[in-house]
Amino acid sequence: MSFKPIPAVFHAASMSIMAYGFMSLGTVTSNEWISKQTGGHWQFLTILGLAAAWVTIALSLLGDLFPSSQSVSGIKRSLLMISLPVSIIVSGIYWTLMLAFPHLILPPIETPSEPVEPSSAPEAPQFYQIPLKMDLALHLVPSISLVLDFFILERKYAARQLKTQAPFLATLAAVSYATWAEYCASKNGALSLTMGRRARNKQAPPTPLDQQQHPKSTSKRKADALDDPAPVKSVKKAKQLELKKPNGAAKSGSKLKKPEKRSATKGKSKAKDAPVEDDDEDWEDMDDEEDDLRTLTKHQFEASDEEEDAYSGKLSDLEGDSDEDEDDEPLRSGNVQELQFSDSDEGDDAQDREDGEGEESDADSDDSDGPITAKNMEARSRRLEKRAAEDAELERAEANYAEPTEAFFKLPTTEEREKEKAAGGPDVQEVQMRMAECVKVLNDFKNLAAEGRSRSEYTEQLISDIASYYGYNEFLAEKLFELFSVSEAIEFFEANEVPRPVTIRTNTLRARRRDLAQALINRGVNLEPIGKWTNVGLQVFESSVPIGATPEYLAGHYMLQAASSFLPVIALAPQPNERVLDMASAPGGKTTHMAALMQNTGLIFANDANKARTKSLSANVHRLGCKNVVVCSYDGREFPKVLGGFDRVLLDAPCSGTGVISKDASVKTNKTERDFTLLSHLQKQLILCAIDSVDASSKTGGYIVYSTCSVTVDENESVVDYALRKRPNVKLVDTGLEFGVPGFTKFRGKKFDEKLSLTRRFYPHVHNMDGFYVAKIKIEKRQKKGEDKEEENDMEGVVLTEDGLTKDVDAGPAFDDAEDAAYIAESKRRHIKKLGYRVKPRNQAEVASTS
Secondary structure (H helix, E strand, O other): OOOOHHHHHHHHHHHHHHHHHHHHHHHOOOHHHHHOOOOHHHHOHHHHHHHHHHHHHHHHHHHHHOOOOHHHHHHHHHHHHHHHHHHHHHHHHHHHHHHHOHHHOOOEOOOOOOOOOOOOOOOOOOEOOOOHHHHHHHHOHHHHHHHHHHHHHOOOOOHHHHHHHHHHHHHHHHHHHHHHHHHHHHHHOOOHHHOOHHHHOOOOOOOOOOOOOOOOEOOOOOHHHHHOOOOEEEOOOOOOOOOOOOOOOOOOOOEEEOOOOOOOOOEOOOOOOOOOOOOHHHHHHHHHHHHHHHHHHHOOOOOOHHHHOOOOOOHHHHHHHHHHHHHOHHHHHOOOEOOOOOHHHOOHHHHHHHOOOOHHHHHHHOOOOOOEOOOOHHHHHHHHHHHHHHHHHHHHHHHHOOOOOOOOOOOOOHHHHHHHHHOOOOOHHHHHHHHHHHHHHHHOHHHHOOOOOOHHHHHHHHHHHHHHHHOOOHHHHHHHHOOOOHHHHHHHHHHOOOOOOEEEEEOOOOOOHHHHHHHHHHOOEEEEEOOOOOOOEEEEEEEOOOOOOOHHHHOOOEEEOOHHHHHHHHHHOOOOOOEEEEOOOOOOHHHHHHHHHOOOOOEEEEEOOOHHHHHHHHHHHHHOOOOOEEEEOOOHHHOOOOOOOEOEEEEEOOOOOOOOOOOOOOHHHHOOHHHHHHHHHHHHHHHHHHHHOEOOOOOOOOEEEEEEOOOOOOOOHHHHHHHHHHOOOEEEEOOOOOOOEEOOOEEOOEEOOHHHHHOEEEOHHHHOOOOEEEEEEEEOOOOOOOOOHHHHHHOOOEEEEOOEEEEOOOOOOOOOHHHHHHHHHHHHHHHHHHOOOOOOOOOHHHHHHHO
């Protein structure tokens, strides 16, 4: 076999480029601290893959120079099975992260105050940028060279090699690297590029304690101790820490000075059981712990910049916590450990007592000057809490401070808004900023409004931005905006973008809530009771199994049902052995809830106008074991002609769905003014039919509950107020729901019945459930029209004359009731037959008389 010049040149060039990349590692800034660690650069898969690729290409070059050598070719082919997949994996992962998430793989630039290792900057982190030539040599050339060599220059592998030898070598390489990486990580404390703040600040093993006695001195602290050069550490807090000096020295600013060595104590001082070593790392750890305590106290509910960078490493990074626990042992054992911040801090307690300062001044200054003892620890804690409260108050004041908005916010004119729409709409961030400013101005219009601009202009702009930002049509955005105050309206629209919690209702016909909860917890479901207002509801937070396909669900132990759907049934409160109508019942959540409350007694007519939906209704009725339910499909407006005389009626009326926008986002755009007009008309018809279907003389019932999953006034208060005016024998009663917002009694110039305050509204941003409306109506017996019949009969034939009321004998013939009896009987017979009852056949004589 002859020499191969072209492959040899290709392999030589590849080797040179990869060698250049490896040699360039010594030029990067992070090389120094990486080299000090166990394994150095060789702990990284990139470098190991580069080395394997270089050796493979080197063997390929030897094969080009000596084609007859079978041993070189065999070793190269075996090594290629390892180096090729490693290089492809490294290149693929690296370039994906480099282009999308560079901060995950590039070490941050170290700050001047902490030059030991790279660390995240508190404000704008900057990352090392590897030179492009070195980057390509390390992460691209190895994989490309091996791919070209495998597919073009190398001869094909046998099937046996691909099925047995290749998996064995790959597994061996993976296990070897995992063992090596774990060993390096255990020696280094963590992977070098994923070190968190705790791991970076971990103290070194303590040096032997100095047992010599420090000479005592009675002289005061010298002012020149402040001039002692010391490393400077910037304070992370926005508010500068002020340290009081007993000798009258100036207060420190935003930096704390730390001594390099401790000076001998002077004057009378307390005996020290455990002197502290003067290591800069110890002081840094002490400052970090103090800053952490302030940060945790100050930001209880919102993360700070320091907390975001708090931990990004492995579990092994937490080994440093044991050092902090060991530092607490002297306090628990009663020993005193002095922690001092400067050479001039010795003997603070004695000096303060000599100067006549009280216990409070000691507590104020011991945060930086005095030793930590069991006595002053409580005072230090109070000082930190007080400082955190002051900082929180400053933050609240800054947040509530409203600056004049003219300098950075200008309300666009109508022409500018038209131009924005023509250009495709404004930028999202601009819209968000403009919404915030409009809300701020409308909340304090007198002081913040621009000159010459009216409130309606700001409101119109805010509604337009809400429609654009959240995806509503402007008609619906304005309709919903009018229901709330300005700030609450934004909360409502924001809540509609968040899904409501998943809730289930226990079927008490087949299970108890406690037993059901335990069974679901055993299956990996995280849940808890919804609230005190219901004893059958459970809220599901997360589940490792499909919550709608568990054995308990299939056995009918619970029903997937929104929490707001519990409310109408709770308000209706059906009693056992009653006759109840659910006018719009599909898919059966409320119907089965009523069956459980009635303990499968009485009779429930579950009606739905859509016959296709009765299939799911029947399925849920059978699954939950409800035996007192009759499913039917009638138009609700046909009641009570088809059926009547119910003790209670539940009308969950068809509505626009403005309360369940989080479930059905199409409502934002497909509802118009005509839809609300038609729905309101239908709801008014249904509620009148529901009222007429109730037996007013029922001993236990006589109630109707009207509910919708809408929050608009047109579908709620307007409908109920219409029913109160059309049916004078009905009145509103308390729903029995202990929470919820009272219904409107007046809205945008319209006045409703004062009793509408007994109805209840539920909002997603207030109650964390779907928007809902519930009203409960009591039907009373109608006033008889003929209650003054006797008086009317007495006045029959009476005329007014000059002498007064006199009886007119020529008043005319009276009605013959016997003649009308046959017609009345025939009318009753037809009515009974229409209701579905069997009637007796008529006599021919009766037929002849009526005809």
